[in-house]
Amino acid sequence: MQILKTEEAKQLLLQLPYRYHLRPVALPEGASGALAGSAIGQHRTIVHFGVALGRDSGLVSVPHAGTSGAYGYPDGGFMFTDDLQVRGKHHTWHRGSQFRTAAQWDEATTMVVKMQEKLCKAATGEPCPP
Numbered sequence: 001m002q003i004l005k006t007e008e009a010k011q012l013l014l015q016l017p018y019r020y021h022l023r024p025v026a027l028p029e030g031a032s033g034a035l036a037g038s039a040i041g042q043h044r045t046i047v048h049f050g051v052a053l054g055r056d057s058g059l060v061s062v063p064h065a066g067t068s069g070a071y072g073y074p075d076g077g078f079m080f081t082d083d084l085q086v087r088g089k090h091h092t093w094h095r096g097s098q099f100r101t102a103a104q105w106d107e108a109t110t111m112v113v114k115m116q117e118k119l120c121k122a123a124t125g126e127p128c129p130p
Contacts, residue, residue: 028058
């Protein structure tokens with residue numbers, strides 16, 4: 001396993017067929033690198049995401065979801081945060097409000113999986129664990 005550097009992670013994500021708007025992000029506690037932004041798909045699907053690199057790193061917060069949509073990949077050395085689902089009233093979960101159609105929701109879930117897989121395979125040589 002190797003811990004990716006911020007620039008490596010950025011270049012890997014840019015290989016995917018999405019447009020990106022990256023934003024500056026503070027380095028989470030325990031992280032050796034981080035990036036955050038929005039990925040835009042072909043159906044005008046927007047997924048806000050954050051990636052914290054390093055073992056035992058904190059999380060990168062994303063707009064409207066904070067860190068509630070975080071997935072940890074310890075073998076890959078990163079934490080991935082997204083806004084596919086956000087917490088609503090009474091601690092219920094619902095789709096991010098930016099997903100207006102079924103096509104956008106389907107594309108968003110695919111986008112997140114492809115982004116995570118790209119990072120896992122680069123860091124470990126293997127797909128992300130289920």
